[in-house]
Each structure stands twice: as structure tokens, then as C-alpha cells.
Amino acid sequence: MxxxxxxxxxxxxxxxxxxxxxxxxxxxxxxxxxxxxxxxxxxxxxxxxxxxxxxxxxxxxxxxxxxxxxxxxxxxxxxxxxxxxxxxxxxxxxxxxxxxxxxxxxxxxxxxxxxxxxxxxxxxxxxxxxxxxxxxxxxxxxxxxxxxxxxxxxxxxxxxxxxxxxxxxxxxxxxNLPFIDFRAYKVGVNIPEAMQPSAPLLYSYVMKKDGETVTFDQYPTDESYEFVEMNLKNPENLPKISDFAVWNEDGDYSAEMFNGNKVVFLVSNMSKMNEDHLPEMDALVQNLNGSPVEVVFVGAATQEEINQLIASRNWGITGLQADATVVKTMIRANPGIMVLKNGVVLAKFHHNNTPEAGEVIDLFVP
Incomplete structure (x- = not known):
């Protein structure tokens, strides 16, 4: 029994x-x-x-x-x-x-x-x-x-x-996309805030003197101590996002991404990008032209490849580079679409569910 x-x-x-x-x-x-x-x-x-x-x-x-x-x-x-x-x-x-x-x-x-x-x-x-x-x-x-x-x-x-x-x-x-998004870029996340520690980071300092090892909460002023290592005491307060960066030949564009209303086309691999729904993305760019929403392309590719794609689709939008791992973390689609308002993620779309311009604009209405 x-x-x-x-x-x-x-x-x-x-x-x-x-x-x-x-x-x-x-x-x-x-x-x-x-x-x-x-x-x-x-x-x-x-x-x-x-x-x-x-x-x-x-x-x-x-x-x-x-x-x-x-x-x-x-x-x-x-x-x-x-x-x-x-x-x-x-x-x-x-x-x-x-x-x-x-x-x-x-x-x-x-x-x-x-x-x-x-x-x-x-x-x-x-x-x-x-x-x-x-x-x-x-x-x-x-x-x-x-x-x-x-x-x-x-x-x-x-x-x-x-x-x-x-x-x-x-x-x-x-x-489509995961039913539940557990990643750092899920809907509702304020990306610039997530890039900052949630509370001040605290460190302990391991020092050595006369063959003995001592740990301090503050770096000792006694110069006779030899530094051994520094340990983070509250790693749970580390930034949830630490690797976000986008850029082009003009320089870093990361901070600009958090200003205003953005629709971001995300591509993690240009050679494997699904092209079936590019016409819907064409229509989205065209219909958002002149609206208070800026469309931006972010791809894990060379600037030349990015510029060629933008030109071939007549998008006339800003093209930026990013790390492939970051793009894959941001969205599980290639291509995918992310909607941002002052750095806050309002929505994410798989290319199979490319939204219409009206649907996107409605997301910015309070």
C-alpha cells in the first residue's frame, strides 16, 4: 500500500x-x-x-x-x-x-x-x-x-x-503569436523604463589584507586593502531589458524610438523573411502616410540590405539595424509588427495578422 x-x-x-x-x-x-x-x-x-x-x-x-x-x-x-x-x-x-x-x-x-x-x-x-x-x-x-x-x-x-x-x-x-507573452517586450511594457534598474543596485566588495578576505558593503577607504571582486546583492533589480539598440549609418537611433507614435516592422532574418503579406504591409505604410504615426523598419541585416528592401517596396521610411537575438526576443514572427507609443508597447502582430491603418490609429486613441 x-x-x-x-x-x-x-x-x-x-x-x-x-x-x-x-x-x-x-x-x-x-x-x-x-x-x-x-x-x-x-x-x-x-x-x-x-x-x-x-x-x-x-x-x-x-x-x-x-x-x-x-x-x-x-x-x-x-x-x-x-x-x-x-x-x-x-x-x-x-x-x-x-x-x-x-x-x-x-x-x-x-x-x-x-x-x-x-x-x-x-x-x-x-x-x-x-x-x-x-x-x-x-x-x-x-x-x-x-x-x-x-x-x-x-x-x-x-x-x-x-x-x-x-x-x-x-x-x-x-x-500567430504566443498565446501568453512571457518576454520582456510584451504588450504594456514601457521599454525605456524596463531598461533601467527597478531599484538602486547594491554591491558588496570582497577585499584582501594580510592574507585575510573581508567583505564590505561600501568600498573601503583604507588603501591597504587589495580588491578581489565585486558582487551584486540584489540581482532581481537589474534592468529587464539590457540589450535593446537600433542604429543606422547616421548613428544610434535607440532613444528616438521612444519618442511619439511608432509602427515598427521587425525582421530577424532577411533571407528567411516571409514575403506573403508584404502587400498588406505596403498598404499599411501608404495609409499611415501623413498620419501622426511613423513607420520604422528594424532588421538584423546590413544597412544595404535594409535600404534595398525599403526601396523595392517604395516605403520611404527609416531603416535601422539591430541584433538578431534582440529582434527574435521582441517578436516571434519574421516579419512582425510592433506598435509603440512613447516607448510603451501597445500591440504586436504576426505578419499573418497584419493590421489595417485604421486599426493601428485606433490604438493611440485614449
Whole structure:
């Protein structure tokens, strides 16, 4: 009886965590694909070159993994094909443990993306989390003969429904935008304010004198102390946005982006930019001409490429460069559209949902 209760608790904990983790990533499969591309880049340089050829398939692999995470979690809790489920979970957690250890030990990928952008873990925190999961799944594997050997028809139906729903949600998030935006540039964020500390940053100073190490809250005036290191005491107050920057051949344009009403076309990769809805973007630029709304193009590309695109579309707007990682963080679409009012994010649109000029202008009406 005690063993059955113990195994049931383990099934709930492990299954629940996989469902939670998977659903967060189902919400943003593009983010999962971006993280996989980071791993493939690292592995292609450090382990084997063939990983580089997996990058074009990162989105497909990401969707498969996130759906499998949710489905396996549900199967474990409901007792559907328990032995197969435990084997699959074991192999998956071994894979994840390897990824997080590699990231932590070699400091290669500083965020594993285990819980998307909803919960940020350091590489070592991610690794310890996976070790705990590995231990729990090991218990389930050891006692797999005591797990349910069959399951009712309704349980199998639920698993099938969960698989279909998870897949549909993933595709919907890809073709639109994440249902819930956990990133620093979500709607409602004041970008210039988010670029500042939320409170004064406090530091401690580790000093050395006569072979002894002493920590001070203020930098000591005694010059006989030798500086060792400085540590931030309240990292939670660091700016939520620290990497925003846009520029062109005339110089930095970052501050100007926060003045007035802006519609920003965002492109993270010019060669992979979807062109199906450029005519709608053409109409948006044309219909906003003469309005109190300025249209700006921001792309992770050379200035020449940006200028060529703007000229080819007859947009006649300002073109700016930006870092690809920043653009991908700002919006999960290529191209995407962000509406700003004095630096506050009013709305974000996938290129599949390009708004009309009237819809944009209405956003600025109090």
C-alpha cells in the first residue's frame, strides 16, 4: 500500500512537471526552436559537424518534443502504456540532463529554455532540476512492474485528444503569436523604463589584507586593502531589458524610438523573411502616410540590405539595424509588427495578422 502511494505521488510529480514544462513551450514553439538552434550551433562546433544540418529542422523538432512532453506526462498520470512511458521519459530526461550539464559545465548556452521564458533558471539550476527528475524517474523505472498494466478506454481517448490539442495549439502559436507573452517586450511594457534598474543596485566588495578576505558593503577607504571582486546583492533589480539598440549609418537611433507614435516592422532574418503579406504591409505604410504615426523598419541585416528592401517596396521610411537575438526576443514572427507609443508597447502582430491603418490609429486613441 505504501509503495503504491509512493509510486502514485511520483507519477503525479513527474507527469505534472512534464505537462507544465511542455504546455509552456507549446505556447511558444518558435522560442523552443530558437533554443534548439543555439544547441545545434554549439554541438556542431564542439561535438560533430552534422548538428549544423539540423538547424533548418529546429522548428519541426521543437514541436515534436513539446507535444511529446505533454503527452508523456498525461500518459504517466493516467497509467496508459506505463512501461513504454517510463522508458520514453527515462531516455528524454537523460537527453535533457546531458544538455543542461553541457550548458552549465562549459557555459555554452546560458538558458536551457526548460520552462520557456516563463521561468528562468541558471544552467546549474536546470541541471540540478534534471538530476532530481532523473532520480524520480529511476524509481519509476525500477518499480515499473508495479505500475498499471492496462488502462481504460477513456484514458487512451484523453491521451489522443491531448496529443491533437497540443499539436493544434503549437501550430496556432507558430502561425500567430504566443498565446501568453512571457518576454520582456510584451504588450504594456514601457521599454525605456524596463531598461533601467527597478531599484538602486547594491554591491558588496570582497577585499584582501594580510592574507585575510573581508567583505564590505561600501568600498573601503583604507588603501591597504587589495580588491578581489565585486558582487551584486540584489540581482532581481537589474534592468529587464539590457540589450535593446537600433542604429543606422547616421548613428544610434535607440532613444528616438521612444519618442511619439511608432509602427515598427521587425525582421530577424532577411533571407528567411516571409514575403506573403508584404502587400498588406505596403498598404499599411501608404495609409499611415501623413498620419501622426511613423513607420520604422528594424532588421538584423546590413544597412544595404535594409535600404534595398525599403526601396523595392517604395516605403520611404527609416531603416535601422539591430541584433538578431534582440529582434527574435521582441517578436516571434519574421516579419512582425510592433506598435509603440512613447516607448510603451501597445500591440504586436504576426505578419499573418497584419493590421489595417485604421486599426493601428485606433490604438493611440485614449
Amino acid at each position: 505504501i509503495k503504491e502511494a509512493f509510486l502514485w505521488i511520483l507519477r503525479l510529480l513527474v507527469g505534472g512537471l512534464f505537462i507544465f514544462s511542455g504546455l509552456i513551450k507549446v505556447n511558444d514553439p518558435v522560442g523552443t526552436a530558437i533554443k534548439l538552434e543555439e544547441y545545434f550551433d554549439v554541438f556542431s562546433n564542439d561535438i560533430a559537424g552534422f548538428f549544423y544540418y539540423l538547424k533548418p529542422f529546429a522548428l519541426y523538432i521543437g514541436v515534436f518534443l513539446v507535444v511529446v512532453e505533454v503527452v508523456l506526462g498525461v500518459m504517466l498520470i493516467l497509467g496508459v502504456r506505463s512501461k513504454l512511458t517510463v522508458w520514453a521519459l527515462g531516455l528524454m530526461i537523460l537527453f535533457f540532463t546531458f544538455l543542461t550539464f553541457y550548458s552549465a559545465y562549459f557555459n555554452k548556452v546560458t538558458d536551457c529554455g526548460c520552462f520557456g521564458d516563463a521561468i528562468k533558471l541558471t544552467p546549474w539550476e536546470s541541471f540540478y532540476k534534471d538530476i532530481i527528475l532523473l532520480v524520480m524517474i529511476s524509481f519509476l523505472f525500477f518499480f515499473r512492474e508495479s505500475l498499471p498494466k492496462s488502462s481504460p478506454k477513456w484514458a487512451k481517448s484523453i491521451v489522443g485528444a491531448v496529443m491533437i490539442i497540443s499539436f493544434v495549439l503549437s501550430i496556432t502559436a507558430i502561425r
